[in-house]
Amino acid sequence: MTSQSSSPVGLAERPDTPSTWLERPSGALVRRVADAALASGLVGPDDGAVVLHDLDLLDARIAELRAAFPPHAVHTVAVKANPVLEILRACVAAGAGLEAASWEEVALSLAAGCPPERVVYDSPAKTRTDIARALAAGVHVNADSLDELDRVIEVREDHPDSTATVGLRVNPLVGGGSIPATSVASPSSRFGEKVGDDLVEALAARAEGRPWLRGLHSHVGSQGMPLETLVAAAPVVERFRDAVHRRLGHDQLDVVDLGGGATTNYVGETAVDPRELASRMREAAPSLFGPDVTLVTEFGRAVQANCGWALNRVEYVNRSLAQPVAVTHLGADFLMRVAYVPGHWQHRISRLATVADEPAEVAGTAPGTDPPEPSESWIVSGPLCFAGDVISQDARFPALEAGDWLVIHDTGAYTMSMWSRHCNRGMPAVLGYRDGADGPVLEVLRERESADDVVRQWSRGAGH
Missing domain, CATH: 2.40.37.10 (Lyase, Ornithine Decarboxylase; Chain A, domain 1)
Known part of the structure; x- marks a missing residue:
């Protein structure tokens, strides 16, 4: 997992500038684009529908995200939000990485031209073949459980030259949002291992002597998540990371993936400003924003919707x-x-x-x-x-x-x-x-x- 050394500047330093994450294409722009599409012949007489995507707004949102977080952060856009290959290519061209929830989405990410080290592979049901492919490709692999992590460790013995880094998903237990089906940080969630002393010992034991086991992953949910809940996960991960390092006797977990889940503005809901989110996370968990940590995000809906x-x-x-x-x-x-x-x-x-x-x-x-x-x-x-x-x-x-x-x-x-x-x-x-x-x-x-x-x-x- 590597970062890009440069990041757009300006937006994060001008809090009075309206966030592109709070905006939509204006009605006037929609009308101009629709008229152009209907007049161009790109919409045929048998087309009862057509989907349009504002690539300028996409670029602006990724630029704003990059400006809000440290310049060495890696911002992976969730493929499952919108897998149209040309849109994924636009994300990569704008400086984003890609987050894949299946091996097929890894394949889409690589086809979109995303460097393997900027692809994050998340899935709760990876097969041995999936893991072997991911290790061979050099993408970052987040194990969803200790059982899966043990499988990754076993498979990696057959790939000693792999450049892939590996992380473990943890459940920070900060609660859910307004939509139960998209909330995954409650005690009843089936995703990730619950943080606690037992997990500190278990992860430290597996990390010992395995320098490629470098990551922690946390994701609290998607849409309907209060800003406070997104922020609350960061210090939980920070404290857990510190505890593992104390147990190991050295720092090793230098890839911290805080997931996505920022609410976007559908009817009746207000989008999250990434500048406020980053600022509050930095205040709550300052060590995760330091130069020795590769901070990863996985926003999809908030970027694309x-x-x-x-x-x-x-x-x-x-x-x-x-x-x-x-x-x-x-x-x-x-x-x-x-x-x-x-x-x-x-x-x-x-x-x-x-x-x-x-x-x-x-x-x-x-x-x-x-x-x-x-x-x-x-x-x-x-x-x-x-x-x-x-x-x-x-x-x-x-x-x-x-x-x-x-x-x-x-x-x-x-x-x-x-x-x-x-x-x-x-x-x-x-x-x-x-x-x-x-x-x-x-x-x-x-x-x-x-x-x-x-x-x-x-x-x-x-x-x-």
Whole structure:
């Protein structure tokens, strides 16, 4: 695990500058980019949906993260948040590493051009083959348990020349957030070994004589995590690290991975400012920010979510019910959590024709908020053939007609990566854009899937 010696400066030293982590693409920009995409021919007549990603905002967020933390820190963006290869390449080009939750995500990371020593491999179910591949590739491996660490130690005997460093995930026991399914630092969590005196002895015994066993990993959860909980984990890890070093009689654990989990601003939630997070962590655990420690982060949603948005065409309008229904092309296949757990996950939905006129915080899916012109309450349904395929029960728009385009905001994370094959609809195209002197500059990041692509995916020998 190596760091980059340089880091952007300026943002961290100007606390009055608004954080890009609190921003979204403006309605005016969304309208300009959507108009350009629809006029360019990149969105064909059979495309009922297209996903767009703001690559300038992505660059700015990574730059701000790098500026907030020590210059030798390694910031790995979680592949599971958005595995589109060209977006991963953009992350790497902006100076980020990548965090992989499976061997396949390690392969994606390497294909994206990420140096192996800046890839973090996390998974609670690594096979011996997975571990052997990771050690041979030279990526940093975080063992999820002592049992897995023992397996890594055993497998590494067959890879004496491996440059890979290894860490152990610990549970700091600082509690959960507002979403139980994404909270992993409570006593009941199945991830990581619980901190305590017994673990100090166990880890020190395994680290003795193994200088490549250099890391500690802690991750408390994702979305809905209070800033205080993210910060609270740092001093727990610091004290545990000090205890292991006292037991060893020397310093060895110089790679400290504090995970990710910073909340981003979906409807009704406020994003974390990375400058405040870094400042408070430094105050709570100063030794982890010293020059002798490679500090690692694993932010995914907080980096990616607001960079993405989707165009979703209204195919039919159903006014036969008490509440009108807009039948669209993106539903539970794209927004799985919204459809199945709507109480915890809500996305703003706007009508493209009026999106540029909306105040920044007007949200079509937020109860009690209306666009600035008269509107009515709509159910927005997806294209799948089950009753739960609904992405909003109360989206407020001016009158909709078939052929209108809706904008689903904040879709840059945990949408394409969670795509459901229920009903076997092909994934939409993904377009990236940057600001140009003559308007938005668009590029295809991933082609739309065809019916043939889906057939191949389900065929014998798929992937060969």
